[in-house]
Amino acid sequence: MRTSPYDPHRPILLPFPDGWFGVAFSSELKPGQVLRRRLAGEDVVLYRTRGGRLRGIEPYCPHLGAHLGVGGRVENEDLVCPFHGFAFDPSGACVRTGYGTAPPARARLVQRHIHEASGMIWVWRHAEGAPPSWNFPEGPGEEHSTYPCSSFHLLRTYPQEMLENIVDLGHFGPLHGYSGVRIGDVPPVFDGDTFRAHFIAERAFPLLGVLTVDLRFRVYGLGCVHFAVEIPRVGVRMLVVAGFTPRNPGETEMRMAAYYQKPGLKVVSSPRVRAALQSVVESTSRVLLPQVFRWFEREIRQDQPIFETKTYLERARPAQGDGPIMPYRRWASQFYTPPLRSAAAEGPFRHRLDADEA
Ligand code: FES
Ligand SMILES: [Fe+2]
Structure with missing residues:
Protein backbone atom coordinates (compact mmCIF):
# COMPACT_ATOMS: atom_id res chain seq x y z
CA MET A 1 0.00 0.00 0.00
CA ARG A 2 1.41 3.40 -1.00
CA THR A 3 1.01 6.11 1.58
CA SER A 4 0.66 9.86 1.28
CA PRO A 5 3.93 11.82 1.23
CA TYR A 6 2.34 14.22 3.76
CA ASP A 7 1.06 11.69 6.23
CA PRO A 8 2.69 8.24 6.23
CA HIS A 9 -0.35 6.86 8.05
CA ARG A 10 -2.71 7.91 5.28
CA PRO A 11 -2.87 5.64 2.22
CA ILE A 12 -3.21 7.09 -1.27
CA LEU A 13 -6.93 6.80 -1.88
CA LEU A 14 -7.31 7.50 -5.61
CA PRO A 15 -4.96 7.55 -8.63
CA PHE A 16 -4.38 10.61 -10.84
CA PRO A 17 -7.26 11.22 -13.26
CA ASP A 18 -6.98 12.12 -16.97
CA GLY A 19 -8.33 15.37 -18.41
CA TRP A 20 -7.84 19.13 -18.55
CA PHE A 21 -6.49 20.70 -15.37
CA GLY A 22 -5.85 24.32 -14.46
CA VAL A 23 -2.25 25.02 -13.49
CA ALA A 24 -2.15 28.84 -13.31
CA PHE A 25 -4.18 32.00 -13.48
CA SER A 26 -3.50 33.77 -16.79
CA SER A 27 -2.41 36.85 -14.85
CA GLU A 28 0.51 34.90 -13.35
CA LEU A 29 2.19 34.58 -16.74
CA LYS A 30 2.94 37.88 -18.47
CA PRO A 31 4.81 38.05 -21.81
CA GLY A 32 8.46 37.18 -21.22
CA GLN A 33 7.77 35.09 -18.09
CA VAL A 34 8.41 31.40 -17.33
CA LEU A 35 6.47 29.34 -14.74
CA ARG A 36 7.21 25.95 -13.23
CA ARG A 37 4.09 24.02 -12.21
CA ARG A 38 3.23 20.53 -10.98
CA LEU A 39 0.55 18.32 -12.50
CA ALA A 40 -0.06 14.68 -11.57
CA GLY A 41 3.35 14.14 -10.04
CA GLU A 42 5.27 15.77 -12.91
CA ASP A 43 6.59 19.25 -13.61
CA VAL A 44 5.21 21.33 -16.48
CA VAL A 45 6.90 24.49 -17.72
CA LEU A 46 4.77 27.32 -19.09
CA TYR A 47 6.05 30.42 -20.82
CA ARG A 48 4.76 33.35 -22.82
CA THR A 49 6.91 34.81 -25.58
CA ARG A 50 7.41 38.57 -25.78
CA GLY A 51 4.86 38.52 -28.61
CA GLY A 52 2.34 36.85 -26.25
CA ARG A 53 2.38 33.25 -27.53
CA LEU A 54 1.63 30.79 -24.72
CA ARG A 55 3.47 27.48 -24.61
CA GLY A 56 3.43 24.51 -22.21
CA ILE A 57 6.30 22.03 -22.39
CA GLU A 58 7.88 19.08 -20.63
CA PRO A 59 10.50 20.50 -18.30
CA TYR A 60 13.79 18.99 -19.47
CA CYS A 61 16.06 20.54 -22.08
CA PRO A 62 16.68 18.03 -24.91
CA HIS A 63 20.40 18.90 -24.94
CA LEU A 64 21.57 17.56 -21.56
CA GLY A 65 18.46 17.64 -19.42
CA ALA A 66 18.51 20.94 -17.50
CA HIS A 67 15.16 21.98 -16.00
CA LEU A 68 13.88 24.83 -18.18
CA GLY A 69 11.59 26.08 -15.41
CA VAL A 70 14.60 26.85 -13.21
CA GLY A 71 16.54 29.68 -14.77
CA GLY A 72 15.10 29.26 -18.29
CA ARG A 73 14.36 32.69 -19.83
CA VAL A 74 12.38 34.13 -22.71
CA GLU A 75 14.31 36.08 -25.33
CA ASN A 76 11.87 37.60 -27.81
CA GLU A 77 10.03 34.54 -29.22
CA ASP A 78 12.54 31.95 -27.97
CA LEU A 79 13.00 30.05 -24.73
CA VAL A 80 16.66 29.88 -23.68
CA CYS A 81 18.09 27.15 -21.45
CA PRO A 82 20.23 28.37 -18.53
CA PHE A 83 22.78 25.53 -18.79
CA HIS A 84 24.45 25.96 -22.22
CA GLY A 85 22.31 28.73 -23.69
CA PHE A 86 20.51 26.67 -26.35
CA ALA A 87 17.47 28.55 -27.69
CA PHE A 88 14.15 27.04 -28.82
CA ASP A 89 11.58 28.76 -31.06
CA PRO A 90 7.78 28.55 -30.46
CA SER A 91 7.57 25.36 -32.57
CA GLY A 92 10.00 23.75 -30.09
CA ALA A 93 12.90 23.56 -32.58
CA CYS A 94 16.41 24.36 -31.39
CA VAL A 95 17.51 27.46 -33.32
CA ARG A 96 20.93 28.15 -31.82
CA THR A 97 23.42 26.93 -29.24
CA GLY A 98 25.13 29.05 -26.62
CA TYR A 99 28.46 28.73 -28.44
CA GLY A 100 27.53 29.72 -32.00
CA THR A 101 27.62 26.19 -33.41
CA ALA A 102 24.93 24.50 -35.51
CA PRO A 103 21.92 23.48 -33.36
CA PRO A 104 21.38 19.71 -33.15
CA ALA A 105 18.56 18.90 -35.59
CA ARG A 106 16.78 16.46 -33.32
CA ALA A 107 16.85 18.64 -30.21
CA ARG A 108 13.20 19.68 -29.78
CA LEU A 109 11.10 20.70 -26.82
CA VAL A 110 8.23 18.35 -26.05
CA GLN A 111 5.00 20.38 -26.19
CA ARG A 112 2.04 19.78 -23.88
CA HIS A 113 -1.57 20.37 -24.97
CA ILE A 114 -2.64 23.64 -23.37
CA HIS A 115 -5.66 25.90 -23.45
CA GLU A 116 -6.33 29.33 -21.99
CA ALA A 117 -9.90 30.09 -20.91
CA SER A 118 -11.78 31.67 -17.98
CA GLY A 119 -8.65 33.56 -16.89
CA MET A 120 -6.75 30.31 -16.31
CA ILE A 121 -4.23 28.13 -18.13
CA TRP A 122 -5.25 24.48 -18.51
CA VAL A 123 -3.02 21.52 -19.38
CA TRP A 124 -4.17 18.16 -20.74
CA ARG A 125 -2.97 15.12 -18.82
CA HIS A 126 -3.40 11.45 -19.71
CA ALA A 127 -1.75 8.50 -17.94
CA GLU A 128 -0.64 6.98 -21.28
CA GLY A 129 0.00 10.23 -23.15
CA ALA A 130 -3.19 10.05 -25.26
CA PRO A 131 -4.20 13.39 -26.90
CA PRO A 132 -7.20 15.41 -25.66
CA SER A 133 -10.44 13.52 -26.13
CA TRP A 134 -12.72 16.46 -25.51
CA ASN A 135 -12.64 20.17 -26.16
CA PHE A 136 -12.23 22.58 -23.35
CA PRO A 137 -15.30 24.68 -22.45
CA GLU A 138 -15.09 28.35 -23.21
CA GLY A 139 -15.29 30.66 -20.23
CA PRO A 140 -17.30 33.74 -19.39
CA GLY A 141 -18.48 35.68 -22.41
CA GLU A 142 -19.49 39.25 -23.19
CA GLU A 143 -22.40 38.95 -20.79
CA HIS A 144 -19.96 38.68 -17.88
CA SER A 145 -17.75 41.20 -16.10
CA THR A 146 -14.06 41.26 -16.93
CA TYR A 147 -12.75 41.63 -13.38
CA PRO A 148 -12.96 38.41 -11.43
S1 FES B 1 21.02 21.32 -21.07
FE1 FES B 1 19.98 22.93 -21.99
S2 FES B 1 21.45 23.89 -23.22
FE2 FES B 1 22.49 22.23 -22.36
FE1 LIG C 1 -19.09 21.38 0.97
Whole structure:
Protein backbone atom coordinates (compact mmCIF):
# COMPACT_ATOMS: atom_id res chain seq x y z
CA MET A 1 0.00 0.00 0.00
CA ARG A 2 1.41 3.40 -1.00
CA THR A 3 1.01 6.11 1.58
CA SER A 4 0.66 9.86 1.28
CA PRO A 5 3.93 11.82 1.23
CA TYR A 6 2.34 14.22 3.76
CA ASP A 7 1.06 11.69 6.23
CA PRO A 8 2.69 8.24 6.23
CA HIS A 9 -0.35 6.86 8.05
CA ARG A 10 -2.71 7.91 5.28
CA PRO A 11 -2.87 5.64 2.22
CA ILE A 12 -3.21 7.09 -1.27
CA LEU A 13 -6.93 6.80 -1.88
CA LEU A 14 -7.31 7.50 -5.61
CA PRO A 15 -4.96 7.55 -8.63
CA PHE A 16 -4.38 10.61 -10.84
CA PRO A 17 -7.26 11.22 -13.26
CA ASP A 18 -6.98 12.12 -16.97
CA GLY A 19 -8.33 15.37 -18.41
CA TRP A 20 -7.84 19.13 -18.55
CA PHE A 21 -6.49 20.70 -15.37
CA GLY A 22 -5.85 24.32 -14.46
CA VAL A 23 -2.25 25.02 -13.49
CA ALA A 24 -2.15 28.84 -13.31
CA PHE A 25 -4.18 32.00 -13.48
CA SER A 26 -3.50 33.77 -16.79
CA SER A 27 -2.41 36.85 -14.85
CA GLU A 28 0.51 34.90 -13.35
CA LEU A 29 2.19 34.58 -16.74
CA LYS A 30 2.94 37.88 -18.47
CA PRO A 31 4.81 38.05 -21.81
CA GLY A 32 8.46 37.18 -21.22
CA GLN A 33 7.77 35.09 -18.09
CA VAL A 34 8.41 31.40 -17.33
CA LEU A 35 6.47 29.34 -14.74
CA ARG A 36 7.21 25.95 -13.23
CA ARG A 37 4.09 24.02 -12.21
CA ARG A 38 3.23 20.53 -10.98
CA LEU A 39 0.55 18.32 -12.50
CA ALA A 40 -0.06 14.68 -11.57
CA GLY A 41 3.35 14.14 -10.04
CA GLU A 42 5.27 15.77 -12.91
CA ASP A 43 6.59 19.25 -13.61
CA VAL A 44 5.21 21.33 -16.48
CA VAL A 45 6.90 24.49 -17.72
CA LEU A 46 4.77 27.32 -19.09
CA TYR A 47 6.05 30.42 -20.82
CA ARG A 48 4.76 33.35 -22.82
CA THR A 49 6.91 34.81 -25.58
CA ARG A 50 7.41 38.57 -25.78
CA GLY A 51 4.86 38.52 -28.61
CA GLY A 52 2.34 36.85 -26.25
CA ARG A 53 2.38 33.25 -27.53
CA LEU A 54 1.63 30.79 -24.72
CA ARG A 55 3.47 27.48 -24.61
CA GLY A 56 3.43 24.51 -22.21
CA ILE A 57 6.30 22.03 -22.39
CA GLU A 58 7.88 19.08 -20.63
CA PRO A 59 10.50 20.50 -18.30
CA TYR A 60 13.79 18.99 -19.47
CA CYS A 61 16.06 20.54 -22.08
CA PRO A 62 16.68 18.03 -24.91
CA HIS A 63 20.40 18.90 -24.94
CA LEU A 64 21.57 17.56 -21.56
CA GLY A 65 18.46 17.64 -19.42
CA ALA A 66 18.51 20.94 -17.50
CA HIS A 67 15.16 21.98 -16.00
CA LEU A 68 13.88 24.83 -18.18
CA GLY A 69 11.59 26.08 -15.41
CA VAL A 70 14.60 26.85 -13.21
CA GLY A 71 16.54 29.68 -14.77
CA GLY A 72 15.10 29.26 -18.29
CA ARG A 73 14.36 32.69 -19.83
CA VAL A 74 12.38 34.13 -22.71
CA GLU A 75 14.31 36.08 -25.33
CA ASN A 76 11.87 37.60 -27.81
CA GLU A 77 10.03 34.54 -29.22
CA ASP A 78 12.54 31.95 -27.97
CA LEU A 79 13.00 30.05 -24.73
CA VAL A 80 16.66 29.88 -23.68
CA CYS A 81 18.09 27.15 -21.45
CA PRO A 82 20.23 28.37 -18.53
CA PHE A 83 22.78 25.53 -18.79
CA HIS A 84 24.45 25.96 -22.22
CA GLY A 85 22.31 28.73 -23.69
CA PHE A 86 20.51 26.67 -26.35
CA ALA A 87 17.47 28.55 -27.69
CA PHE A 88 14.15 27.04 -28.82
CA ASP A 89 11.58 28.76 -31.06
CA PRO A 90 7.78 28.55 -30.46
CA SER A 91 7.57 25.36 -32.57
CA GLY A 92 10.00 23.75 -30.09
CA ALA A 93 12.90 23.56 -32.58
CA CYS A 94 16.41 24.36 -31.39
CA VAL A 95 17.51 27.46 -33.32
CA ARG A 96 20.93 28.15 -31.82
CA THR A 97 23.42 26.93 -29.24
CA GLY A 98 25.13 29.05 -26.62
CA TYR A 99 28.46 28.73 -28.44
CA GLY A 100 27.53 29.72 -32.00
CA THR A 101 27.62 26.19 -33.41
CA ALA A 102 24.93 24.50 -35.51
CA PRO A 103 21.92 23.48 -33.36
CA PRO A 104 21.38 19.71 -33.15
CA ALA A 105 18.56 18.90 -35.59
CA ARG A 106 16.78 16.46 -33.32
CA ALA A 107 16.85 18.64 -30.21
CA ARG A 108 13.20 19.68 -29.78
CA LEU A 109 11.10 20.70 -26.82
CA VAL A 110 8.23 18.35 -26.05
CA GLN A 111 5.00 20.38 -26.19
CA ARG A 112 2.04 19.78 -23.88
CA HIS A 113 -1.57 20.37 -24.97
CA ILE A 114 -2.64 23.64 -23.37
CA HIS A 115 -5.66 25.90 -23.45
CA GLU A 116 -6.33 29.33 -21.99
CA ALA A 117 -9.90 30.09 -20.91
CA SER A 118 -11.78 31.67 -17.98
CA GLY A 119 -8.65 33.56 -16.89
CA MET A 120 -6.75 30.31 -16.31
CA ILE A 121 -4.23 28.13 -18.13
CA TRP A 122 -5.25 24.48 -18.51
CA VAL A 123 -3.02 21.52 -19.38
CA TRP A 124 -4.17 18.16 -20.74
CA ARG A 125 -2.97 15.12 -18.82
CA HIS A 126 -3.40 11.45 -19.71
CA ALA A 127 -1.75 8.50 -17.94
CA GLU A 128 -0.64 6.98 -21.28
CA GLY A 129 0.00 10.23 -23.15
CA ALA A 130 -3.19 10.05 -25.26
CA PRO A 131 -4.20 13.39 -26.90
CA PRO A 132 -7.20 15.41 -25.66
CA SER A 133 -10.44 13.52 -26.13
CA TRP A 134 -12.72 16.46 -25.51
CA ASN A 135 -12.64 20.17 -26.16
CA PHE A 136 -12.23 22.58 -23.35
CA PRO A 137 -15.30 24.68 -22.45
CA GLU A 138 -15.09 28.35 -23.21
CA GLY A 139 -15.29 30.66 -20.23
CA PRO A 140 -17.30 33.74 -19.39
CA GLY A 141 -18.48 35.68 -22.41
CA GLU A 142 -19.49 39.25 -23.19
CA GLU A 143 -22.40 38.95 -20.79
CA HIS A 144 -19.96 38.68 -17.88
CA SER A 145 -17.75 41.20 -16.10
CA THR A 146 -14.06 41.26 -16.93
CA TYR A 147 -12.75 41.63 -13.38
CA PRO A 148 -12.96 38.41 -11.43
CA CYS A 149 -12.63 37.72 -7.74
CA SER A 150 -10.19 34.86 -7.51
CA SER A 151 -8.64 32.57 -4.93
CA PHE A 152 -6.25 29.65 -4.61
CA HIS A 153 -6.48 26.77 -2.13
CA LEU A 154 -4.20 23.80 -1.60
CA LEU A 155 -6.00 20.79 -0.11
CA ARG A 156 -4.79 17.34 0.84
CA THR A 157 -7.44 15.50 -1.10
CA TYR A 158 -8.44 14.48 -4.65
CA PRO A 159 -10.32 16.21 -7.50
CA GLN A 160 -12.92 13.42 -7.50
CA GLU A 161 -13.60 13.93 -3.80
CA MET A 162 -13.91 17.71 -4.17
CA LEU A 163 -16.36 17.40 -7.05
CA GLU A 164 -18.39 14.80 -5.16
CA ASN A 165 -19.16 17.63 -2.75
CA ILE A 166 -21.42 19.17 -5.41
CA VAL A 167 -23.77 16.21 -5.55
CA ASP A 168 -23.49 15.42 -1.83
CA LEU A 169 -26.76 17.19 -1.04
CA GLY A 170 -26.90 15.72 2.46
CA HIS A 171 -23.89 17.68 3.73
CA PHE A 172 -25.17 21.16 2.80
CA GLY A 173 -27.41 21.35 5.87
CA PRO A 174 -25.31 19.80 8.67
CA LEU A 175 -21.93 21.21 7.56
CA HIS A 176 -22.72 24.46 5.73
CA GLY A 177 -26.01 25.51 7.34
CA TYR A 178 -28.33 25.46 4.30
CA SER A 179 -31.96 24.46 4.61
CA GLY A 180 -34.48 23.09 2.14
CA VAL A 181 -31.85 21.75 -0.28
CA ARG A 182 -33.68 20.43 -3.33
CA ILE A 183 -33.13 19.46 -6.96
CA GLY A 184 -34.25 22.25 -9.30
CA ASP A 185 -36.20 22.05 -12.54
CA VAL A 186 -34.01 19.37 -14.12
CA PRO A 187 -32.61 16.25 -12.46
CA PRO A 188 -28.82 15.75 -12.59
CA VAL A 189 -27.69 14.58 -16.04
CA PHE A 190 -24.46 12.60 -16.46
CA ASP A 191 -23.61 12.83 -20.13
CA GLY A 192 -20.26 11.77 -21.62
CA ASP A 193 -17.50 14.01 -20.29
CA THR A 194 -19.82 16.41 -18.47
CA PHE A 195 -22.58 16.46 -15.94
CA ARG A 196 -25.17 19.08 -15.15
CA ALA A 197 -27.10 19.66 -11.97
CA HIS A 198 -29.49 22.30 -10.64
CA PHE A 199 -30.03 22.79 -6.91
CA ILE A 200 -31.98 25.32 -4.89
CA ALA A 201 -31.63 26.00 -1.18
CA GLU A 202 -32.14 28.60 1.52
CA ARG A 203 -29.27 30.08 3.44
CA ALA A 204 -28.82 32.78 6.09
CA PHE A 205 -26.45 35.62 5.18
CA PRO A 206 -25.04 38.17 7.61
CA LEU A 207 -27.11 41.39 7.47
CA LEU A 208 -29.25 40.11 4.56
CA GLY A 209 -31.20 37.38 6.37
CA VAL A 210 -32.38 34.10 4.82
CA LEU A 211 -32.14 34.10 1.01
CA THR A 212 -32.94 31.55 -1.68
CA VAL A 213 -29.85 30.48 -3.61
CA ASP A 214 -30.13 28.92 -7.07
CA LEU A 215 -27.08 26.92 -8.25
CA ARG A 216 -26.61 25.46 -11.72
CA PHE A 217 -23.50 23.32 -12.14
CA ARG A 218 -21.82 22.14 -15.27
CA VAL A 219 -18.83 19.89 -14.64
CA TYR A 220 -16.20 19.09 -17.29
CA GLY A 221 -14.19 15.98 -16.47
CA LEU A 222 -12.68 15.95 -12.98
CA GLY A 223 -10.82 19.22 -13.48
CA CYS A 224 -13.30 22.01 -14.10
CA VAL A 225 -16.71 23.20 -13.01
CA HIS A 226 -18.75 26.24 -14.03
CA PHE A 227 -21.45 27.20 -11.60
CA ALA A 228 -24.02 29.86 -12.17
CA VAL A 229 -25.23 31.36 -8.90
CA GLU A 230 -28.39 33.40 -8.55
CA ILE A 231 -29.67 35.05 -5.39
CA PRO A 232 -32.74 36.74 -6.87
CA ARG A 233 -33.77 38.82 -3.82
CA VAL A 234 -30.55 40.85 -3.89
CA GLY A 235 -29.99 40.71 -7.67
CA VAL A 236 -26.85 38.55 -7.56
CA ARG A 237 -26.15 36.67 -10.80
CA MET A 238 -22.67 35.35 -11.15
CA LEU A 239 -20.60 32.68 -12.82
CA VAL A 240 -17.93 30.90 -10.80
CA VAL A 241 -15.28 28.87 -12.61
CA ALA A 242 -13.35 26.43 -10.44
CA GLY A 243 -10.40 24.24 -11.39
CA PHE A 244 -9.29 21.17 -9.44
CA THR A 245 -5.77 20.02 -10.17
CA PRO A 246 -4.04 16.90 -8.84
CA ARG A 247 -0.56 18.15 -7.98
CA ASN A 248 0.95 15.20 -6.14
CA PRO A 249 -0.67 12.05 -4.68
CA GLY A 250 -3.36 13.23 -2.28
CA GLU A 251 -2.67 16.93 -2.92
CA THR A 252 -5.05 19.06 -4.98
CA GLU A 253 -4.93 22.69 -6.03
CA MET A 254 -8.16 24.61 -6.35
CA ARG A 255 -8.43 27.84 -8.34
CA MET A 256 -11.64 29.79 -8.33
CA ALA A 257 -12.69 32.91 -10.23
CA ALA A 258 -16.09 34.65 -10.08
CA TYR A 259 -17.61 36.97 -12.67
CA TYR A 260 -20.89 38.81 -12.28
CA GLN A 261 -23.45 38.61 -15.04
CA LYS A 262 -24.37 41.90 -16.70
CA PRO A 263 -28.10 42.56 -16.94
CA GLY A 264 -29.82 41.95 -20.30
CA LEU A 265 -30.66 45.56 -21.15
CA LYS A 266 -31.47 45.15 -24.84
CA VAL A 267 -35.07 46.24 -24.25
CA VAL A 268 -33.86 49.63 -22.94
CA SER A 269 -33.58 51.74 -26.09
CA SER A 270 -31.96 54.86 -24.66
CA PRO A 271 -28.16 54.48 -24.48
CA ARG A 272 -28.03 56.95 -21.58
CA VAL A 273 -30.56 55.03 -19.48
CA ARG A 274 -28.81 51.79 -20.39
CA ALA A 275 -25.43 53.17 -19.28
CA ALA A 276 -26.95 54.46 -16.03
CA LEU A 277 -28.57 51.09 -15.24
CA GLN A 278 -25.37 49.30 -16.12
CA SER A 279 -23.39 51.45 -13.73
CA VAL A 280 -25.88 50.78 -10.89
CA VAL A 281 -25.51 47.02 -11.47
CA GLU A 282 -21.72 47.37 -11.60
CA SER A 283 -21.52 49.24 -8.30
CA THR A 284 -23.87 46.79 -6.56
CA SER A 285 -21.95 43.83 -7.97
CA ARG A 286 -18.60 45.26 -6.88
CA VAL A 287 -19.94 45.22 -3.32
CA LEU A 288 -21.93 41.96 -3.38
CA LEU A 289 -19.72 39.73 -5.52
CA PRO A 290 -16.75 39.67 -3.10
CA GLN A 291 -19.12 38.97 -0.22
CA VAL A 292 -20.72 35.99 -1.93
CA PHE A 293 -17.25 34.86 -2.98
CA ARG A 294 -16.03 34.98 0.64
CA TRP A 295 -19.03 32.84 1.56
CA PHE A 296 -17.83 30.17 -0.93
CA GLU A 297 -14.34 30.36 0.51
CA ARG A 298 -15.75 29.87 4.00
CA GLU A 299 -17.50 26.71 2.79
CA ILE A 300 -14.23 25.37 1.43
CA ARG A 301 -12.67 25.92 4.87
CA GLN A 302 -15.61 24.05 6.43
CA ASP A 303 -15.10 21.11 4.03
CA GLN A 304 -11.32 21.09 4.41
CA PRO A 305 -10.82 19.17 7.70
CA ILE A 306 -13.29 16.52 6.50
CA PHE A 307 -11.63 16.12 3.07
CA GLU A 308 -8.20 15.98 4.60
CA THR A 309 -8.95 13.19 7.06
CA LYS A 310 -11.74 11.13 5.49
CA THR A 311 -11.22 7.86 3.68
CA TYR A 312 -12.70 6.84 0.34
CA LEU A 313 -15.14 4.02 0.89
CA GLU A 314 -15.57 1.94 -2.24
CA ARG A 315 -18.47 0.26 -0.54
CA ALA A 316 -20.23 3.27 0.90
CA ARG A 317 -23.63 2.81 2.54
CA PRO A 318 -25.88 5.33 0.75
CA ALA A 319 -29.13 6.60 2.26
CA GLN A 320 -32.13 8.43 0.94
CA GLY A 321 -31.34 12.16 1.10
CA ASP A 322 -27.72 11.75 -0.03
CA GLY A 323 -28.01 13.15 -3.55
CA PRO A 324 -26.75 11.29 -6.65
CA ILE A 325 -23.37 10.28 -5.23
CA MET A 326 -23.21 6.79 -6.72
CA PRO A 327 -24.24 7.87 -10.26
CA TYR A 328 -21.56 10.55 -9.92
CA ARG A 329 -18.94 7.94 -8.95
CA ARG A 330 -19.90 5.76 -11.91
CA TRP A 331 -19.49 8.79 -14.19
CA ALA A 332 -16.15 9.75 -12.55
CA SER A 333 -14.69 6.25 -13.00
CA GLN A 334 -14.25 6.88 -16.77
CA PHE A 335 -11.54 9.51 -16.15
CA TYR A 336 -8.92 7.02 -15.01
CA THR A 337 -6.61 4.83 -17.08
CA PRO A 338 -7.40 2.03 -16.47
CA PRO A 339 -10.99 2.95 -15.46
CA LEU A 340 -11.41 3.02 -11.72
CA ARG A 341 -12.73 -0.18 -10.30
CA SER A 342 -15.21 0.55 -7.57
CA ALA A 343 -18.40 -0.73 -6.07
CA ALA A 344 -20.18 2.13 -7.78
CA ALA A 345 -18.87 1.10 -11.19
CA GLU A 346 -19.76 -2.54 -10.64
CA GLY A 347 -23.46 -1.95 -10.08
CA PRO A 348 -26.27 -2.83 -10.03
CA PHE A 349 -27.16 0.15 -7.91
CA ARG A 350 -30.67 1.30 -7.16
CA HIS A 351 -30.84 5.03 -6.85
CA ARG A 352 -33.65 7.39 -7.67
CA LEU A 353 -32.83 10.77 -9.12
CA ASP A 354 -35.90 12.63 -8.09
CA ALA A 355 -36.76 15.59 -5.99
CA ASP A 356 -37.55 13.68 -2.82
CA GLU A 357 -33.87 12.66 -2.56
CA ALA A 358 -33.09 16.05 -1.14
S1 FES B 1 21.02 21.32 -21.07
FE1 FES B 1 19.98 22.93 -21.99
S2 FES B 1 21.45 23.89 -23.22
FE2 FES B 1 22.49 22.23 -22.36
FE1 LIG C 1 -19.09 21.38 0.97
